[in-house]
Amino acid sequence: MANNKPVRAPCLDDTTANAVFVAVGRWSSLQSLVWARILGVRFGEKEFVSVVVLMFYQFGECDLEANGSAHANKKVTVVFVLGGPGSGKGTQCSNIVEHFGYTHLSAGDLLRAEIKSGSENGTMIQNMIKEGKIVPSEVTIKLLQRAIQENGNDKFLIDGFPRNEENRAAFESVTGIEPEFVLFFDCPEEEMEKRLLSRNQGREDDNIETIRKRFNVYMESSLPVIEYYKAKGKVRKINAARPIEEVFKAVKAVFTPESEKVVLKYMASGIDLHNGFLHLEGIQFTVVLIILRTRKVQFKEAIASILLLISTDISFFDRSAINFPITLHALLSVRDGNVFLRSLAFVVATDITLLVPRCITFA
Ligand SMILES: Nc1ncnc2c1ncn2[C@@H]1O[C@H](COP(=O)(O)OP(=O)(O)O)[C@@H](O)[C@H]1O
Ligand SMILES: O=c1ccn([C@@H]2O[C@H](COP(=O)(O)OP(=O)(O)O)[C@@H](O)[C@H]2O)c(=O)[nH]1
Known part of the structure; x- marks a missing residue:
């Protein structure tokens, strides 16, 4: 050393x-x-x-x-950014990228790009997203892994993943990467619903029917992942039911050494x-x-x-x-x-x- x-x-x-x-x-x-x-x-x-x-x-x-041996030994730092749909993960990730030099990888965006690319999995992914269901781990992990490898940065925010226990365990065993910590945006459902209904990004899943399904999946499958990391002392919880700037103040405190x-x-x-x-x-x-x-x-x-x-x-x-x-x-x-x-x-x-x-x- x-x-x-x-x-x-x-x-x-x-x-x-x-x-x-x-x-x-x-x-x-x-x-x-x-x-x-x-x-x-x-x-x-x-x-x-x-x-x-x-x-x-x-x-x-x-x-x-x-x-x-800079490349072979490159140590990758990963922060999982979790929270319910519409809790503000993507919004805050943009701020973190700007201030702290991370690369933002949104699992949802990668899956949507895969649909657009006309890949053989496209139709399957599209149907899962429309139903608010979780896409099989191997598909999402492959996309994340490729994005990490192709990028010159060594610090990544992985937003919206892992969404269930199987996602989490598969990611760890395939990549060998453990997150540095988990940034968790805690927000009440009514607020998230309001935000999603006015998101206006033309997303097929931002309709009230799919939103309800996504909330159920979040409660049943994604919260246990947060609990898992909480037990390991890795969760940094942020009250996300505040204006964007106030939420970012709290986020900044987590990332500032x-x-x-x-x-x-x-x-x-x-x-x-x-x-x-x-x-x-x-x-x-x-x-x-x-x-x-x-x-x-x-x-x-x-x-x-x-x-x-x-x-x-x-x-x-x-x-x-x-x-x-x-x-x-x-x-x-x-x-x-x-x-x-x-x-x-x-x-x-x-x-x-x-x-x-x-x-x-x-x-
Ligand atoms: N703190 C906030 N207060 C009010 N609106 C917000 C806040 N954070 C994000 N938004 C808005 O809510 C919507 C969902 O935010 P987004 O970052 O896309 O959430 P997520 O990535 O968690 O699904 C967007 O239209 C965004 O502009
Ligand atoms: O790891 C992931 C991330 C996303 N999704 C799918 O993509 C949708 C949209 O996720 P995203 O994170 O883009 O949006 P959010 O629900 O957080 O607003 C989810 O409901 C899932 O159907 C998935 O299956 N696995």
């Missing part, structure tokens, strides 16, 4: 430093946090800027590509956040800088906030998986007439024996 391998940091020149701070990167999981420091930088008598530097290992494509939630909270109180990438000997790290300005926050409070931030963060990762010291210091005091932070002493510590002090400059 990458984090057992000590890495000697190469000298950081200005170009590297700028690249680190200019590049906009994604947050990686706090499980990969390998290094954290607090730096208090002092300007003149009164002005302080305190900086938190967090380094994360960047797992995923970068590492895998280095081993030449804990680390980001903490940081977002602190950003709201006058903290700047910069993050970027740093490459050290073929391994990519994410570097996050949190800069606090005393104009907005008192220095003591700022340090207290940072400590709280870090200690909150630390509870999210497994210390035993990390060989490196994670220590917190307000270690630096630099005198500089400039009100802007010009340089930052930076210690790359991936192993206690390999502490490499560096000074990097950014404009």
